[in-house]
Amino acid sequence: MMKRLLAVVFVLGMMLAYPLSSSASDVLLISTSEQKKVQNHISTVGFKILNANELPNRTVFIYDSSKTINAYSAFFGRNIVLYRGMYIMLDDEDMLAAVLCHEISHSMDSYEGPFRGTFGFLNYTYAPKKYEYKADKRAVDFMVKAGYHPVAAIVMMNKVMGQNRYDWNSSHPLTSRRMMSVYEYIYKKYPEYLVDNKYKTNIYYQNFLLTSKENRAKFQKKIEKNSRGNVDYL
Numbered sequence: 329m330m331k332r333l334l335a336v337v338f339v340l341g342m343m344l345a346y347p348l349s350s351s352a353s354d355v356l357l358i359s360t361s362e363q364k365k366v367q368n369h370i371s372t373v374g375f376k377i378l379n380a381n382e383l384p385n386r387t388v389f390i391y392d393s394s395k396t397i398n399a400y401s402a403f404f405g406r407n408i409v410l411y412r413g414m415y416i417m418l419d420d421e422d423m424l425a426a427v428l429c430h431e432i433s434h435s436m437d438s439y440e441g442p443f444r445g446t447f448g449f450l451n452y453t454y455a456p457k458k459y460e461y462k463a464d465k466r467a468v469d470f471m472v473k474a475g476y477h478p479v480a481a482i483v484m485m486n487k488v489m490g491q492n493r494y495d496w497n498s499s500h501p502l503t504s505r506r507m508m509s510v511y512e513y514i515y516k517k518y519p520e521y522l523v524d525n526k527y528k529t530n531i532y533y534q535n536f537l538l539t540s541k542e543n544r545a546k547f548q549k550k551i552e553k554n555s556r557g558n559v560d561y562l
């Protein structure tokens with residue numbers, strides 16, 4: 329009896345010391361050198377983008393080794409945090425650049441307005457979607473300037489971001505709308521990347537082409553009306 333009780337106490341003790349499922353144990357599995365490697369990768373790409381675009385405001389890049397599939401830009405701390413869950417979804421450096429460029433755009437916005445941008449967050453609170461579209465488009469400019477392929481932004485979104493049912497109940501526009509707006513922006517401003525498109529056979533890009541077929545046809549019609557010729561960009 330005593331032995332059995334001791335065994336139960338031992339097992340309970342083990343469970344408390346080593347929780348079976350928690351993000352804490354997940355973090356411990358990654359070695360320091362691996363974390364350092366990823367942190368350096370993110371910082372290097374981030375600073376490459378800042379310098380290539382001659383951005384006048386400071387920001388830093390922090391790697392958080394938890395599972396969350398996300399990244400964010402802290403309005404007051406001016407640091408950009410990228411989670412491991414997001415990092416492992418990114419297949420190449422262009423896709424990483426797409427995430428960082430979007431957050432860098434938010435970070436630069438945080439400097440705008442009186443009192444060193446202290447009240448800038450109010451704009452974000454009242455019109456968050458406007459700033460999401462802005463960040464997506466400005467990310468394309470940042471990417472091109474830093475030597476990255478802007479179509480990676482569409483590939484990244486289509487692979488990583490879910491699709492809400494409606495637009496109105498979210499701070500972010502529907503992913504399909506965001507991808508379409510990035511596509512249109514690239515089409516108008518940097519069409520060469522759609523002609524010479526290294527993502528042409530990428531499965532996530534192919535899926536975007538499939539799911540945006542109707543919207544792209546509408547867009548193409550609008551463009552043709554404004555007589556830019558019948559060019560079949562893919």
Ligand SMILES: [Zn+2]
Nearest residue numbers: 430434460463
């Ligand atoms: Zn955003």
